[in-house]
Amino acid sequence: MSIHTVKRAQSHLVWDNSIPPVLRVNSGETITFDCLDASNGQVTSDTQAQHLATLNFASLDQVNGPIYVSTAEPGDTLQIDVLDVQTADWGWTGIFPGFGILADEFAVPELKIWSLHTSEGEEESYGYAWFDKSKGIKIPLKPLAGEMGVAPGEKGAFSTIPPYKTGGNIDTKHLSKGSTLYLPIEAEGALFSVGDGHAAQGDGEVCGTAIETPMKITVRLTVLKDKQYVKTPHFQTPPTTKSESTDGYYCTTGVDPDIREATRSAVRNMIAFLSAEYSLKPVESYMLCSVAGDLRMHEVVDMPNYVIGMMIPRSIFGHSS
Template sequence: MSIHFVKRSQCHLAWDNSISPVIHISSGETVTFDCLDASNGQITASSDITSLASLASLVFSQLDQVNGPVHISGAQPGDTLRVDVLGIETADWGWTALIPGFGLLADEFPEPALKVWKLVRKVDGKDVCGNGEYGYGWFDEKKGIKIPLKPFAGEMGVAPGKAGAHSTIPPYATGGNIDTRHLTAGSTLYLPIEAEGALFSIGDGHAAQGDGEVCGTAIETPMKVSVRLTVLKDKPYVKTPHFTAHNPHAGTEQFYCTTGVDADIRDATRAAVRNMIAFLKAEHGLSAVEAYMLCSVAGDLRMHEVVDMPNYVIGMMLPKSIFTQAS
């Protein structure tokens, strides 16, 4: 099987099915991407809080670039792309900022602010922080505030079927800036394919983030990420991003998650539940009534992404452990 690699320079700034693929692969093959941070290199490890010129002079049209696109042989509209996240390596630094006009409370925090992090990562496979995590960063060492690193790619998506250029800043039904912190190494993302070849792209490395990313930035960092891309023909119910992942609050517990993506937060929430009902009907043979009740007694709704307008990403999460027989 071929080894595929996408370089930092092989990136684009819009979701657009007319963009030529940087590589062509077969279904089931693995690709490693080398990605700059979401500032596209405009903020560096040497940027500091005493010089906010790096924020004031940000070229917004260059933000949130994604690497790709990758054409997967046999992918057709109506199929599903399975994205297995195999491994993620962050840089040894990252940044968090308040960017005027961005974030849930942008009107209350109009002044720019910047924090550059030193990231302590696993070294030669050794657990440097002593708790099984990837690594850590000090938010404030004097005050004892230490952040465990759980890296993931904020942007993962395929080209939309609709012609034209679509901004990489908001999330869409085809993925994009979904900023979902549960998509760490070992997780699997399912995306609805709308364009021939799928045209998958990835970027926006995050070393850590809370659900919602309320100020508009996480610990932004360059990253190398490896994914396996597989075309599936048997999951027509996947209409928005779905995934399986480890539950960050329950050790080794895994969960299913369906999402709703919409400009109205209530409609996004309703869509997340509807999509879980469709999943449970297809994968576990439940009736719609049974699935709806199961969502109410065992499912958790989460705000995955609430700041990249115009769309919200709401997730319905269901623990896999409640299913005691294989589907």
């Protein structure tokens, strides 16, 4: 199977279906992307907090690509299998005035530079970083790409800062190695791009930055013709021995500028998934969402849109007695 590579310089700053692809691949092929951090290389391990005010914000949140996938047509679904994510040995977390869920309360620029101790351990052990060693605060690493998306069907340029129904800056911490993301295709070839490396992140990314870091990410892109219910990003987490569900989760999302409507959409999309995949009546699916599903706030700071997820444990399915 072919393995392709995309270099750091092969990036763009908007979602736009008129951007020429940097690569054309067949469905099922694998690509490795070499990505700068979300500052587009403007923040380094030597940067000081006062330098944040001098950043060129127009060049933030670049994504690498786009990738044209043969046979991908509007109405199809793109399956993105995350095969590997590797970070640099450092990262950063910043407070930017005017940005974050408490922007009015934290108006002074701040910057933390992290030393990342990475590993290839088993059972989700990807290394660690000290938040404050003297106080014993240690952060486990679980690297992911904050930005994964396909081009919109609508003509024009759309900022990479917010999340969309076609993906983008979805900043969902569960999209680490072993996970699978599903995106609705609106443009011919899908035109997939990725970026915004995170070494660790909490649900919501409330201050607007995670542990930002350069990354190398390897994904497999597959076109699906039978998942028409995928209207927003869906994802599946891998099996794990550290979770209450050893089979992982399936998650549907809602993406909307109104947080309640995003939540309603996430539930509706789970109902559509359960009805299609498990032959449940909509009312049965709705009940199952209430007794087994978990609502999560995945992205709450990159306006104008919120990303709300409805996660259901896969361990509840497939029982014979």
